[in-house]
Amino acid sequence: MIVYRLCKEKYKTDLSGKGAEKAGGRWNSKGTAVVYTCNSRALCTIEIAVHTPLGNIPLDYHILKIEIPDNKSIIYQLKKSELPENWKSLPHPNSTQIIGDNFIRENKYLLIKVPSAIVKGDYNYLINPYHKDFSKVKILETELFEFDERLFVK
Template identity: 50%
Template sequence: MEVFRLHNAKYPMALSGKGAALTGARWNSKGTEIIYTAHGRCLAMAEVVVHLSLATLPKGFKMISINIPEDIEIYELPTTKLTVGWNVFPETVDTQAIGDHFIRELKYAVMKVPSAVVKGDFNYLLNPFHPDFNQITISSKEDFPFDKRIFK
């Protein structure tokens, strides 16, 4: 399976989860390392664009393609585990607790979760501590200039 991550090249390009741990996000609390990826390039872009404006648009983004081997089992989060308002911004501690548990439990290397930005699309969270994580690899990195019309 191929998933995608839009990466700001001013930071080291490593699949570590350390960036997400600095502040926390929808599926992890501060201090919990997790890697956010998307099922497609468009969703990877949308997940970043919601946090930017034309004035803050940085240059130097890369679209990273990540290969998840077919034999790695992916846990699909049941929507019944989501509370009302799970997709609001700012994020809730309920979704962070789900992601933190996924990391600590070490049962799966990958968890499929719904996107809060694009209804009907999915993100894939990677657990950098799972024993199978070392099989997940970056397959390509391409420059990704934003089309300025996005911010009009």
């Protein structure tokens, strides 16, 4: 399985999840390391765009192509019935952070597949950096990524 990640150049080889651990996110609270990835380059682009103020074009980003072992037993797919009613709300609810924190704490799966709050039908994949199969996660390539400035026009 291939997933993608956009990050600043200085983090292009870092899959530790420390950035998410410091900041927290929709699917993890501060103090919980997790690596956010997407099922497509396009979703990565939109994920960065919605978190960037208009008028600011992100610079110095790289797109990572990441290989995950093709083993269904290491991927947990979050069921719609497990999603809190307000899972897409802004600011993100604590209930989604609890889901991600539990995923990491239980350490049963390498990945959890969660729906994108931005693009219906697309998915984010959160990688557990503590899972026993984490060493099998490989960055296949990195490439400088240039955002289309039209995404950031006021």
